[in-house]
Amino acid sequence: MTGRAAPGEAEPEEAVASAPRPRVAVVTFPGSNDDRDAALALARLGAEPVSAWHDDELPPVEAAVLPGGFSYGDYLRCGAIARFSPVMRSVAAFAAEGGLVLGICNGFQILCEAGLLPGVLRPNRSLSFVCRDVAVRVERPGTPFTSRCAAGQRLVVPVKHGEGCWYVPEHVLPALERRGQIVLRYEQGENPNGSIADVAGVANEAGNVMGLMPHPEHAVDPLLGSTDGALILGSLVDAARSRAAVPA
Amino acid sequence: MRAVVAVRPKPGILDPQGEAVRGSLRHLGFAVSEARVGRIVDLELEARDERDAHDQVTRMCEQLLANPLIETFEIEVKP
Numbered sequence: 244m245t246g247r248a249a250p251g252e253a254e255p256e257e258a259v260a261s262a263p264r265p266r267v268a269v270v271t272f273p274g275s276n277d278d279r280d281a282a283l284a285l286a287r288l289g290a291e292p293v294s295a296w297h298d299d300e301l302p303p304v305e306a307a308v309l310p311g312g313f314s315y316g317d318y319l320r321c322g323a324i325a326r327f328s329p330v331m332r333s334v335a336a337f338a339a340e341g342g343l344v345l346g347i348c349n350g351f352q353i354l355c356e357a358g359l360l361p362g363v364l365r366p367n368r369s370l371s372f373v374c375r376d377v378a379v380r381v382e383r384p385g386t387p388f389t390s391r392c393a394a395g396q397r398l399v400v401p402v403k404h405g406e407g408c409w410y411v412p413e414h415v416l417p418a419l420e421r422r423g424q425i426v427l428r429y430e431q432g433e434n435p436n437g438s439i440a441d442v443a444g445v446a447n448e449a450g451n452v453m454g455l456m457p458h459p460e461h462a463v464d465p466l467l468g469s470t471d472g473a474l475i476l477g478s479l480v481d482a483a484r485s486r487a488a489v490p491a
Numbered sequence: 492m493r494a495v496v497a498v499r500p501k502p503g504i505l506d507p508q509g510e511a512v513r514g515s516l517r518h519l520g521f522a523v524s525e526a527r528v529g530r531i532v533d534l535e536l537e538a539r540d541e542r543d544a545h546d547q548v549t550r551m552c553e554q555l556l557a558n559p560l561i562e563t564f565e566i567e568v569k570p
Contacts, residue, residue, distance in 0.1 A: 324555075
């Protein structure tokens with residue numbers, strides 16, 4: 244075991260020297276606060292994180308992560324204002340071409356408001372901000388975000404949000420279930436926000452865009468109690484790497 | 492021209508904020524059976540006439556001010 248990697252550097256045991264490092268954008272909105280943790284986690288898992296600013300275009304990348312935080316102060320509705328940031332036009336175009344996009348917490352809220360994911364995130368039923376580890380179950384392995392997970396695998400990942408209650412009208416849910424868009428579900432008794440059908444993470448119909456309320460980027464180091472988040476972000480890095488390897 | 496937009500949680504949608512307000516009001520001794528909490532947006536805008544103002548504000552609601560999945564909106568234009 245070598246010493247800890249400096250921020251932005253890969254841990255030697257994670258990054259195989261010969262494996263290409265896919266470029267993954269981490270978008271920073273005014274009020275994002277998990278962008279650096281996301282970049283650090285991605286770097287440790289073998290990616291090359293690329294900072295993307297809210298009023299810029301998305302740079303050429305193999306994947307994009309919209310991190311957690313409180314973009315635009317959560318004014319009006321969480322994510323409602325960020326979705327009109329200039330960068331979101333290129334995120335939407337990237338997603339439409341099949342680009343991999345992962346939204347974490349506030350990033351999930353932004354993707355829902357932007358219509359790139361179904362549903363909306365509402366205030367927690369308890370009206371309390373919840374900050375703790377939760378257990379989620381992998382409902383759909385084999386996506387670009389869960390390829391390192393087994394079906395039904397239990398992951399422990401922290402949440403920290405006041406508005407994480409994912410909602411879709413009841414009649415919409417069966418179609419989402421049938422198409423395998425429900426990727427992660429809180430384990431029984433673990434739902435921290437009252438989301439419908441205990442949903443913790445959801446994908447778009449094409450399967451290249453996903454959002455989740457738990458924070459995988461905070462669960463990549465045993466020092467912080469769990470490394471289960473590395474299974475999700477590592478899956479994304481794997482998928483991004485395989486896309487980088489495909490000649491244009 | 493001025494316009495007032497009232498954004499409300501859709502009927503049938505659980506409104507935890509309204510529930511908390513209802514609970515508090517009952518605690519104060521008021522016989523309140525339901526409370527729903529929405530938001531008011533006061534706007535000052537340029538418009539040719541009331542109809543134009545109403546059309547513009549409708550588009551504002553559809554694009555930004557309300558989320559049709561969970562909210563309804565009501566517009567009042569004041570000359």
